[in-house]
Amino acid sequence: MITLLDYGAGNVRSVINAIERLGETVKIVKSGEDILSAHKLVFPGVGAFGSMMEILAQKELIQPLKLYIENNRPFLGICLGLHALFDGSDEAPNIPGLGFISGQVKRFETNLSVPHIGWNGVLCHQPSVLWRGCNGQEKFYFVHSYHAVPDTKDAILCTTDYGYSFTSGIQKGNVMAVQFHPEKSGQIGLHLLENFIKNDAQVNLPSLASKKTHISKRIIACLDVRANDQGDLVVTKGDQYDVREKGDVRNLGKPVELARRYYEMGADEITFLNITGFRDFPLEDMPMIEVLKQTSKNVFVPLTIGGGIRDYTDSNGRFYRALDVASAYFRSGADKISIGSDAVDIVAEYIKTGKKTGTSAIETIARVYGNQAVVISIDPRRIYISTPKDVVHQVISTTIPGPEGEKYCWYQCTVKGGREGRNVDAITLAQVCEKLGAGEILLNCIDRDGTNSGFDIELIHAVRSAVSIPVIASSGAGCPEHFLEVFTQTKAESALAAGIFHRNEVPIQDVKRFLASHVEIRHE
Numbered sequence: 333m334i335t336l337l338d339y340g341a342g343n344v345r346s347v348i349n350a351i352e353r354l355g356e357t358v359k360i361v362k363s364g365e366d367i368l369s370a371h372k373l374v375f376p377g378v379g380a381f382g383s384m385m386e387i388l389a390q391k392e393l394i395q396p397l398k399l400y401i402e403n404n405r406p407f408l409g410i411c412l413g414l415h416a417l418f419d420g421s422d423e424a425p426n427i428p429g430l431g432f433i434s435g436q437v438k439r440f441e442t443n444l445s446v447p448h449i450g451w452n453g454v455l456c457h458q459p460s461v462l463w464r465g466c467n468g469q470e471k472f473y474f475v476h477s478y479h480a481v482p483d484t485k486d487a488i489l490c491t492t493d494y495g496y497s498f499t500s501g502i503q504k505g506n507v508m509a510v511q512f513h514p515e516k517s518g519q520i521g522l523h524l525l526e527n528f529i530k531n532d533a534q535v536n537l538p539s540l541a542s543k544k545t546h547i548s549k550r551i552i553a554c555l556d557v558r559a560n561d562q563g564d565l566v567v568t569k570g571d572q573y574d575v576r577e578k579g580d581v582r583n584l585g586k587p588v589e590l591a592r593r594y595y596e597m598g599a600d601e602i603t604f605l606n607i608t609g610f611r612d613f614p615l616e617d618m619p620m621i622e623v624l625k626q627t628s629k630n631v632f633v634p635l636t637i638g639g640g641i642r643d644y645t646d647s648n649g650r651f652y653r654a655l656d657v658a659s660a661y662f663r664s665g666a667d668k669i670s671i672g673s674d675a676v677d678i679v680a681e682y683i684k685t686g687k688k689t690g691t692s693a694i695e696t697i698a699r700v701y702g703n704q705a706v707v708i709s710i711d712p713r714r715i716y717i718s719t720p721k722d723v724v725h726q727v728i729s730t731t732i733p734g735p736e737g738e739k740y741c742w743y744q745c746t747v748k749g750g751r752e753g754r755n756v757d758a759i760t761l762a763q764v765c766e767k768l769g770a771g772e773i774l775l776n777c778i779d780r781d782g783t784n785s786g787f788d789i790e791l792i793h794a795v796r797s798a799v800s801i802p803v804i805a806s807s808g809a810g811c812p813e814h815f816l817e818v819f820t821q822t823k824a825e826s827a828l829a830a831g832i833f834h835r836n837e838v839p840i841q842d843v844k845r846f847l848a849s850h851v852e853i854r855h856e
């Protein structure tokens with residue numbers, strides 16, 4: 333039996349699913365006694381360092397934890413579970429950590445986008461049971477803005493490069509911790525967890541590692557989900573957001589089955605968008621929650637869910653916060669949530685007042701679950717203009733002239749799946765959302781959606797250049813060359829596609845095979 337320390341923030345469901353997949357049972361810590369009597373303890377931390385340590389203190393778990401690790405009992409920390417072992421973190425300067433390893437946790441200082449999100453390698457410095465069966469060329473899934481800086485090198489298990497080399501794993505005796513998420517790192521992640529669980533004392537030091545690690549460009553499969561006219565929840569796909577063909581909602585498959593298929597084909601992430609979430613409130617629309625629960629049992633890469641994340645009052649007058657919706661999704665297996673329409677309204681209000689309210693969905697969810705858990709999905713449409721003076725928006729000069737030969741355009745944000753436009757441009761929206769605490773931008777484009785004509789490079793370049801958080805390029809992918817184009821002509825960290833995967837036009841493996849000789853890619 334594996335004992336799991338769940339202090340109540342973030343997605344521990346994936347860790348439970350991963351451990352159960354390996355044939356083990358999981359006991360959740362309810363008291364300090366549960367820690368002291370554990371045979372093997374896993375501590376997956378998500379969210380923010382300060383709130384994690386405060387909750388551990390409130391639950392009187394700090395002393396038992398200290399005792400457990402000081403007695404050299406088997407321990408695996410994940411992400412914040414690694415940070416907790418240090419003296420403290422710049423994320424919450426006045427709150428001490430467990431002090432098991434001397435050193436501090438610091439924010440990334442790099443020109444690369446932060447959070448560090450994606451699949452990166454490790455350079456192993458110590459033999460470990462964790463590395464059994466690894467050759468050193470594996471990639472694991474990272475998502476974090478802070479990293480540990482130990483005072484001495486003796487506990488460093490592995491390092492990773494992201495702008496510079498940082499400590500991505502530590503080990504002192506039986507106490508091990510990794511910055512990446514094994515439970516989200518596909519087969520190799522499950523293998524690493526199994527090594528910890530078995531812990532039969534056979535250690536390995538992988539030999540094939542190169543001198544530096546490289547983060548991969550991510551390929552994301554997107555499933556637009558809604559109920560069809562018969563009431564079945566289906567994966568659908570629009571042409572420029574119109575999902576009906578001869579009056580019926582296109583039905584391209586079942587969400588849980590398709591997600592599993594894309595995971596097995598090597599998708600680096602899966603995104604579900606509940607495209608009618610603006611009218612069906614998700615907490616009343618339980619099938620999406622069920623889809624997540626079922627998917628996360630079999631899919632061990634990051635899952636994002638969007639649609640309907642906003643404050644809401646139901647027909648009985650009961651008020652729900654966006655945070656409640658997000659929490660339900662995280663508990664069901666989501667790693668990130670994506671906010672569409674509500675983000676546009678939040679930004680429109682911010683532009684009016686110039687003030688953060690602290691109560692918006694973006695701020696409240698980021699505060700509890702961390703910036704990396706909040707994705708903003710933008711649905712922009714190109715509007716041509718003759719001169720930048722015509723509008724107050726951020727304008728780009730385009731190489732694709734408009735119908736009247738216009739050389740400029742701006743990108744109007746829309747809400748409710750493109751049904752209504754707002755007086756906010758996509759570049760400003762992305763910038764304000766970053767300021768409010770969003771960790772990633774999912775950049776769709778209504779003009780390109782479902783056209784197979786390639787990504788809107790001008791839009792993606794403009795938005796990516798305006799923010800310092802990662803951008804997912806979306807809409808228009810029709811062939812592997814389009815992915816290469818977006819990765820070489822913009823700094824987008826990942827690219828998302830739907831139609832070509834659903835229609836079996838180009839399998840994910842072919843996209844990755846084509847890209848492999850040009851850009852860094854993860855192979856399962």
Ligand code: 1PR
Pocket residue numbers: 554555556569570572573574575605606607608609610638639640641670671672673674709710711747748749750776777780781782783784806807808809828829830831832
């Ligand atoms: O506004 O917070 O409730 O979220 C609703 C979410 O649903 C938003 O993220 C919005 O993008 C999405 N959505 C709403 N209506 C549609 C629609 O298609 N009618 N889908 C929709 C958005 C765009 C992408 C698509 C790519 C790639 N779909 O997700 O998957 O364009 O497609 P392609 O590769 O086939 O070109 P809220």
